Every structure is written in structure tokens, then in C-alpha cells.
Amino acid sequence: MTRILGSTAIVVALALAVYGAVAAVVGVRRRDGALIRSSQAAAYANCGLLTLATLAMVYALLTHDFSISYVAQVGSRATPTFFTIISLWSALEGSILFWGFVLSVYTASVVYFTRGRLGSLGSYALATLHAVGIFFYLLLTGVANPFGAVFPVPADGPGPNPLLQNHPLMAVHPPFLYVGYVGMTVPFAFAIGALISGRLDDVWLKATRRWTMTAWIFLSLAIVAGMWWSYEVLGWGGYWAWDPVENASFMPWLTATAFLHSVMVQERRGMLRVWNLTLIIATFLLTILGTFLTRSGILSSVHAFANGPIGYYFLGFIALVLLVSLVLLAGRSAELKTAGHLDRLASREFTFLINNLLLSAFCFTVLLGTLFPLVAEAVRGVKVSVGGPFFNRMSLPIIVTLLFLLGVGPALPWRGAGADVLGRRLLPAAVAAGVVAALALALRVPSFYAVLAFAFAAFALVSNVQEFVTGARARMRAHGESAPRALLRLIGANRRRYGGYIAHLGVLAVATGIAASAAYRFEREVTLKPGQTVTVRGYTVRFDGLWAKDEPQRFVVGADIAALDARGRPYRTLTPRLNFYRNGGEPITTPAVRTRLDDDLYINLLAFERDGSSATVHVIVEPLVAWIWIGGLIVALGAAIGTIPTGARVRSRKVVRV
């Protein structure tokens, strides 16, 4: 029954998406309002249908309905309820279903918020959204059908991939990533709508700004959550490994970040119109590419799902999107030529231009490193692997330059400033950078790039904070407000600008956390007998013994490790664990992490003697790791402030009058 409900909903949604795409286009051509409205109704209906199908799947998972193929694949009676629900996205079919659900919600929301206001641009955008929907619903009715019939019905299933049921962050990272990825479909659809309808002015940009921001916030959070998950589960004390799929989530983030900055140049100066269209199309393509890379088995990665014919569908879709986008962009490029030009090098728009070039170069580097093994095999027939050293060498100069620009940008006015203004504005930041650099050199920070990163982070920190200070001071003088009130009013009145600066502060926290934890990592791998201690970077820990616990879905072995204070007394017990899942071969680690703002003590259980006579542990001490997670939240908070609609501003003005 659940099976029929779910699969019928998807088939109907597919039919409605086809109808909606055609009706929107024909409706615009014939100026038939009724047809366009029916296409909008199809978007609402699809939102309901996909919600129904997704709920049906969750219900099937919860009731262990093993007659449904997806449940038989990832379900298990032994899996805890929480992980049973989130196993919705733990394998291919379920994740595509979730994707389709998110897309249908976005499509319906776009219709709700823009209906009737954007004319042909809106209708072509709606047609594009329906068309993308067709692709995903087609997958769901065919190669990625989660509602397949299983006969005879098995009594139990294997449960989800052990790695994906070992940490609650699995409830955050994948759905946020999908909400971010899928959200990029909206600006893409409007870009295509603008190109087809020929309405190439700023309307499409303004209509999609909040959508892009929302998607970007979720994508940012998803990337940080993914780093955190990798840190808390994989047990090597790191958070980023330049894995092809990490790269796949990072590349659209880079192009989207470039886009968020370059749209301001178009809004202010009318320049970079082709560039903005290209960036947003590239962002969408990179989200699909990321999905393709994980689901086609084309590259080797920890994230790779089982491969199958679905890769060819994605390839076909990529080819189609690329073809349509390139044909439209090239065909319209003459009409997109703009009159604006750069007045001065020392101007806000010029820093945005450099920022865009760097972000694109960064994206290209990551793309090159990710796909190089494939190119090398195709051209020279050799197997190569591109690892961390390549990415680090290529990206570190770009990252430190971006940090520098992050400090320069806010200080420079639009259209440029003279040297005196510049000197005055940047002097405090430059002093801070000098002090930090001298300090870092005196403390013998081991890496040149870490020194630069700390110095430029200080530079950018002062420069960005200065914007708040200057603005708040002006308000305090003009309105006689107290400092905190002036600061809040300042941010409230210019949400987009100051939200952006807050996001900058978050980026600085992330960069500092990464630079510090990479430059100052101390670790030891030791085998300890009960009572023996090991000391790493001032932390002494003692192995107290092993314990074991039998759970329905796994067998857990843990080590009690006491952290000792200066007098040798234990003040805290850490329990790194090894989890032996019934459905998996390799044990999954659960490192014990004691997180503090200044540093993390990270202990991973590597091996043990069955009789409890010894345990081999990996003890790592890394500074400032927590600032990566905090910084990610600050970035999201700043971007969210920049996204809040102006309706709220009107209300706050009223309060001022009272």
C-alpha cells in the first residue's frame, strides 16, 4: 500500500512536471495567463506529491516494510529509530527522493513568492525548474526507484552503511548539503529565464538574491558540518582531505561566493553581466557534477555510492545543461556588453574583481586536481592520484591573498579613493598585521603560510571591525545613542552590508582555526598497559582499562582514558570506542574529543588486546579547532542577517518614531 502510494505520487509528479514545463513556455508564447497559472498549480501539486512520497518512505522505514526495495536495502530492525529516519538519505535512491522533495518545495516557494510579478522571465524560470524536476522524477521512476517491489519479503535488512549511522551529524550534513545544492537551481533557473526571455537587466539578480543567499548559507553549514563529521568519526584528527566529493561540495561554494560579491558590482556599476550569468550557471553545473561524481563510480572516494546506470543519466543531464547554457550565453553575449568601466584600481569594484578571479582560480585548481586522474588515464593511460600536497601547494597562496583582500575590500569605497584616504583607513589594520607577523615569527610558527594567514587574518579582522566601530560612532554622535544600541541599529539599517562583514569575521575564524590546527598539531601513537600514561603537548593521559557493550546493531569496545592534572589526579575520563557493526567488515571508530576554545585533546582507539592487557591509542593535541565550527556558525549568522527581508526594517523604523 505504502509502495503504491509512493510510486504513484512520483509518476503523477513526473507527468505534472512535463505538463508544467510545456504549459509555462506555451503560455508565455501565446500570452495565455490560464496556461501559466496551470503551470504554477502543477508546481504546488508536485510539492504535495513529493512530500507525500517522502513521508511514505519515512513511514515505510519506521514500520520496517521490507517489501519496499529501499527499506530492504538500508533498513534493519536493530537500527535505532533516529538512524532509521535519517537513513532516508544514506543510499542512492533515498537521497534522490529527498533531492526531488527539496526541489519541489523550492519550486513551489518560488511560485508563491514571485507569481505574477516577473512576466516572461518568471515563466521561463518556472519552466526551467519544472525541467530540472523532470530529470529527478524520471530517475525516481526508473534507475533510482526507491519504491521497487521485493518478493519474497525478507524478515530483516542489513541496515544503513555503518559509517552513516555512527554520528548524529549525519542528520545535519546531508540534508543541509541537499538544501544548499538544490537551492542553486533557483538562481540558475532565473538566469536561464533571463537569457531566453532576453530580459538581461538586473531583474533576475534581484529576484534571486535571497534564494541564492539561503542556498549559500545551507551549503556553507553543510561543508562545515561535513568537516566536523569527518573530525568526529573518521578518527584521524583531521577535517579535510581533498577527497573528490569534499571538493565537489567546495567548488560550487567557491563560485557561489564569487557570485555573491560580483552581483554587487553589477547592481552598483552595471558591469560583469556575462560573468554573473556564467558564475551562477557554473555553480548549478558544479552541484550536478558533484552528484554525478558520487553516484557514477567515476572517481574513487569514501563517499561513493554503489554505481550503476544512473551515472549515464547524470552525464546526459550535464551535457544537456551545458549545451543549453553555452548556446544561450554565447548567443546573447553581444547583447550583454556593458558600458561601465573601472575608474581606479584602488576601488571596491576592483577588489571584487580580484576576489572573483581568485575564487574562480581556486575553483579551477580544485576541479583540475579532482579530475586530473581521469584526464591522465584518458590521455596517457596511467593511474595517478592527486593528493593533499598538490591542493595545499596550489591553494595556500590563493587563500592568504583572499584573506588580505578580505581586509582591503571593506575599506575601499566604490569608484575608488586616493592614497591618503586609503592610508588612513588601512593603517590600524596594517599595524595589527605587522604586530601579529612579528609575534608569529618570534614564536617560530613553523610554516610561512601560517605566518601570512595569521597576519592577514589580523589585518582583515581589524579592517572589518573598524567598519562597525566607525559606523556605530557616527550614529552615537548623530543620534546620541548608546554604543550597543548604535551597533544594533547600524547593523539593522544596513543588513546586507554589515551581515556581510559579520560573515567575513566567521571566515577569519575558520581560516585561523585551520592555520593553527595544521601548523601546531602534536600527536603520538602508543600502546599502553593499564595504568601507563603518555604525555602529548602538556596533556598526560592514563589508560585505565577496556570495556565492551553489546547493542542490537553493533558491538562496542571502549577504552577508559583518564586525563590527569598537574598533580597526576584524574579530572576527566575520555572513552574512545571501536564499533563493530553487524553489517560491516571494518570497525568504525568513535574518537573521544575534548573540545575547548584554546585546543582539542583527541584520542582514538586503534587496536586492543582481547584480554584487556593493552590498548593502542592515537593521542592528538590541536589548537583552535573549535573556531572552525564556531566560524562556520558566524558565517551563517552573518549571511542570514544579510538575507532578512526589508519588511522587518520598516517595522523597526516605526519603533524609532515612537
Place this chain on the structure above:
Amino acid sequence: MNWKRSLVAAAAVVPVVGLFYYGMGQDPKAIPSPLPGRPAPPFALNAMGTADTVRLADLKGQVVVLNFWASWCLACRSEHEVLREAAARYGPRGVRFYGVLYNDTPENGAAYIAEMGGQSYPTLLDPQTRTAIDYGLYGVPETFIIGPDGRVVYKQVGPVTPETFTRYVDPLLGKREAAR
């Protein structure tokens, strides 16, 4: 719309899609081994459940099939039947089959063989997985086919299939039998 420009831009799709299409046909996990064509690393290992020591050096002149496996390895279960049939078919023609137990206890190995309905050829014990390291083992199962000259002819990563033998063992036997 300037359709001439569009056409030029459309051509850019071809290499990108071509590259991915090529990649789809490749196995990213396939790792080339430097061993084929080179002399097989020598070993002297105790055969499980016996006091015998098997030395590769003693097997010169014969075709050897060396299959690394473990009781905890699921893919090994699926290839067990293929190996048994191959041993039954090629054993009488002089091909020597050996299993090598990888990262496992002899008790578990013996229990596994009993559970799978027995195996006609001996399994060798590899303490500290030294032989596995010599052979550059990436995981189990892996199977090496060693020619009469003591050189590795072929390395199979993952379960063997009947074709593995018809493709790589038959030509070796053909050469040897023709030489007689």
C-alpha cells in the same frame, strides 16, 4: 540571439562529456600492480593443519595459482565455488592451487573451509602477513597466477571468475603441453 556564436560554444560540450563518458567505463579502484611480468616474490609457508612447508622455489616449472583469502571476507565466499571447480578442472593438468590465509586465525580459517564444504587444495599460513606485503596485497580476495618460469602472469583484484582461468591459465598450459 547570435546563433553562429552559439554553435561554436556548443562544441565545447564535446570534450567534457567525452572525458566523463570515458571515465564511466573505467574502474577507479583498479590499481595496476608492477608484479605481472616480474618474478614472483619467494615464500616458504606452513600449510594449515600439517607440518609441511611449501616453498615457491620448489614449484618451478609448474603453473601456480595463489589465492589470498580470509574467513571474514564476504567476497571470498562468492568465489569459493569458482576456485573449487577450477582446482578440480586444472589440478589434474598440473596446476598447483594454494590458498593463503590473510589476517585471520587458523581456527577461523578451518571453520570457514568446513562451512563452505571443504577445499581440495592446501591453505598456507602467513604469519605477520609478510608474504601478503611482498605481493603488495591491497585487500582480499586477490589471486596471483604464476607461470612455469616463476614470473607473475596475472593479478586478479576481487573475486575470480571462470574466465580468469580460461584467459590466463589455458595459454600457459597450452605452451607447456606443446613443448612436451
